Amino acid sequence: MDMLAEPYRIKMVEKLPMLSRREREAAIARAGYNTFLLRSDEVYIDLLTDSGTSAMSDDQWAAMMHGDEAYSGSRNFFNLQDSVREIYGFKHVIPTHQGRGAEHILSSLLIKPGDYIPGNMYFTTTRAHQERAGGIFVDVIIDEAHDPASDHPFKGNVSLEKLENLFAKVGPENVPYLSLAVTVNLAGGQPVSLENMRQTRELCSRHGVPIYFDATRCAENAYFIQQREEGCKERSVADILLEMMSYGDGCTMSGKKDCLVNIGGFLATNDGDLYESATEIVTLFEGFPTYGGLAGRDMEAMAVGIREMVDDDYIAHRVSQVRYLGSYLEGAGVPLVKPVGGHAVFLDARSFLAHLTQDELPAQSLAAALYAESGVRTMERGVVSAGRDPETGQHRYPRLELVRVTLPRRVYTRGHLDVVAEAAATLYQKRDQISGLRMVHEPAVLRFFTARFEPLKENLVGSE
Numbered sequence: 001m002d003m004l005a006e007p008y009r010i011k012m013v014e015k016l017p018m019l020s021r022r023e024r025e026a027a028i029a030r031a032g033y034n035t036f037l038l039r040s041d042e043v044y045i046d047l048l049t050d051s052g053t054s055a056m057s058d059d060q061w062a063a064m065m066h067g068d069e070a071y072s073g074s075r076n077f078f079n080l081q082d083s084v085r086e087i088y089g090f091k092h093v094i095p096t097h098q099g100r101g102a103e104h105i106l107s108s109l110l111i112k113p114g115d116y117i118p119g120n121m122y123f124t125t126t127r128a129h130q131e132r133a134g135g136i137f138v139d140v141i142i143d144e145a146h147d148p149a150s151d152h153p154f155k156g157n158v159s160l161e162k163l164e165n166l167f168a169k170v171g172p173e174n175v176p177y178l179s180l181a182v183t184v185n186l187a188g189g190q191p192v193s194l195e196n197m198r199q200t201r202e203l204c205s206r207h208g209v210p211i212y213f214d215a216t217r218c219a220e221n222a223y224f225i226q227q228r229e230e231g232c233k234e235r236s237v238a239d240i241l242l243e244m245m246s247y248g249d250g251c252t253m254s255g256k257k258d259c260l261v262n263i264g265g266f267l268a269t270n271d272g273d274l275y276e277s278a279t280e281i282v283t284l285f286e287g288f289p290t291y292g293g294l295a296g297r298d299m300e301a302m303a304v305g306i307r308e309m310v311d312d313d314y315i316a317h318r319v320s321q322v323r324y325l326g327s328y329l330e331g332a333g334v335p336l337v338k339p340v341g342g343h344a345v346f347l348d349a350r351s352f353l354a355h356l357t358q359d360e361l362p363a364q365s366l367a368a369a370l371y372a373e374s375g376v377r378t379m380e381r382g383v384v385s386a387g388r389d390p391e392t393g394q395h396r397y398p399r400l401e402l403v404r405v406t407l408p409r410r411v412y413t414r415g416h417l418d419v420v421a422e423a424a425a426t427l428y429q430k431r432d433q434i435s436g437l438r439m440v441h442e443p444a445v446l447r448f449f450t451a452r453f454e455p456l457k458e459n460l461v462g463s464e
Contacts, residue, residue: 032452044375052256054409067297090268095292099254119179155190172207189341191224220342260305332425360436374423
């Protein structure tokens, strides 16, 4: 499929490192076959994440010159607050250094040991904070989300039956809130429909359970609603997003994604009591409530980015880049999660490396092999990311074993995407030669960031 033309032009370029095959093989070995441990100057096309890697606009750079670095009462905070109130609709705003700072505050305040926190599929740091507070995560996403071949248009939807069953089993008094992700990262960047949000809100309201969005990629979710949900085609992304947020009581937000900045996030809520308690925690762990660990210039850039993220021309191009890459890969026969999401293409590593068992870490192996093949850095999202069950100490085995090929916003061109697709297609042709990996160093928490591995065979990718 054709990709939409960029609704921007390039003012500055950055030279990219281009290592030889031998240099790349040495680099991934030094990194313990973990793409997180590669140096950025060893990477040609960096698709590890869209978090903090986007290109800021000229308006954002200009806004940074208006940074007010006052310890308290910075005017940049009030500009950020105005943007959040206008675009998200929430009354109270607490800036944090990034999204997980907001997750920490929310989990600390609302979860008590033994509570159950339902969510439409887990996310790594979110679940880690919930478990650290003594909570138990429960997946209430629809079954289609766990099937990479399903073409359901809203695979991020909450299963109302699963949620109702949880309330009946544990009692709503033991459910502090529903964690509702828009979009759902580990399902492949899949959206939630407006109708499902309305129904989920009604169900939670009947049981007195609040809803807090993980709104990290909410603009992409709003775009999918615009394109796929009946009656929404003529609505703006901004209008849809505001309605989405009206079905929640607040949100955690990583500004490093949709908000188009390199650092920052926030907790937003309509609950005045929660806000007052949150200001105490943010002062202890992040900074004063009107800066929350951020410089004034960073808050100003985020205030501008929040408005830019709902520009219809921008978001249409953003998603078309991802769709273009997915179509190229699908045409080459490369197995991937369908439909393609809004921030990344997710390679189905289980199907790609069908000769490897899940204990042989196919997604970690594929991410390492893709770097060795091309210098393209991606990320594992499978058994390594899932971690261990805190009760049994055993590996969690998610049904989805994926490699996330994540596109930073406003950074790469069609030519770069062609290189990525050609490399993955080439690797697919020699997929039987790719070795599995074993873990040789395992951190206790969020192990995927810093774990180290070694190939099960002499070489990661064998010779012809």
